[in-house]
Amino acid sequence: MDQEADLLARARRYSFGGRMDGGGGVAGPVFVSGSGSEVEDVNGKRYLDFNAGQMCAALGHNHPTVTAAIKRACDTLIHAHSSHFNIEEIRLAERLAGVMPGGLDKSLFLQSGSEANEAAVAIARRYTGGYEVASPHVSFHGLSDTARSLTFAGWRDGQGALPAGNYALIAPYCYRCPLRQSFPACNYACLDASFELLDAQSTGRPAAVLTEPLFSAGGVIEPPPGWLRRLHELCRARGMLLILDEEQTGLGKLGTMFACETEGVTPDLITVAKHFGGGVGISAVTTTAEIEETVVARGFTVTHSHSNDPLACAAGNASLEVIENENVPARAAAIGTCFKGHLAALAQRWEQIGDVRGRGILIGIELVEDRHSRRPAHALGRAVHRYCFERGLIFSLRRNGSVLRFVPPVSTSEAQLDRAAALLDAAFAAALSTRPQ
């Protein structure tokens, strides 16, 4: 038996299945190494990783600044008492305050994106005294209980009773507006309708809205200009805090340090995760001094055993160093412009590319049967994905296959972008040539 077959046989016997995008079975490739925008499997086959791992390697796999910081932490202190402060944690909180929108100065650290969103919601509840939280219906905030109950992009089936008091807002999905409106004539009808419903369902205890500023897992859906500002006003009118989940969109990925900067909106809380640790698991919730002081005085505590581990905080410090010193926002913007140019050219050739969207290194294309009906082309998306994956290009499928999502790390060269675009073109040609007419 070759090495891959042997490893997969052992995985079938000993590893838990149920992977997010795994399709249920245990199958190759089995990855062993990575560097920059490429990963290599156990057979020595190399892949262009336009999913950036689980999007946590957006700075490139094994960035040398991050690996050096991890090695230093191994020689000094890997883990520490989570109720005491450690030097890496203090440095990280200060450095994070330096890049956050003004007034967001106080951070706590956790490990996963889900935990950060859970903590942000708990802070909002403690601060407002309310418990009702709403999130747009294409959101993804994680798969822990509260985060999942505010996740409407999927992954809810069979979960039984989710925590109460969490509601969906109608998302600003302009390409497929659920209200059959078009922007700007709609004047944000989705928000007005959503808040009318929310007010009707409320028991008078609103706490927060939790939203991504650009919906990643929901299908790379970009709200129209002004949506976030209007949402902020509607929250304020009800005494609700605005929590921005910038775990996918923050820290330079969209071409600005945070997505909300484009809209000139400063929320009450921001959560970051994903490439914050340069590949190591660490997340943060950042808020104002006033909110922090209020909730701490009211007894708010959230800590896990590894909450502010020096090793993870060292990786966070290193990743912020890379983001600031290597001008990651500008590089992400340049990659986005180049790759979107390629995708726009593909859209000239392939009628089935209905929409090209996203910013920086978070880009998606939505596939349709034809541009008139806009019927989602799920099977085509899966065929294009399979073709590319077999030939060494990794990206993810969203909306049941009809949206292709690309997160090329900022280490990606123009030649690698050209290669990915050429492969996509060939994939469309192959998939469409075998279709029944």
Ligand SMILES: Cc1ncc(COP(=O)(O)O)c(C=O)c1O
């Ligand atoms: C926007 C957003 N929020 C939260 C999460 C959950 O993060 P984690 O998987 O680290 O819990 C994700 C994960 O993909 C995400 O995309």
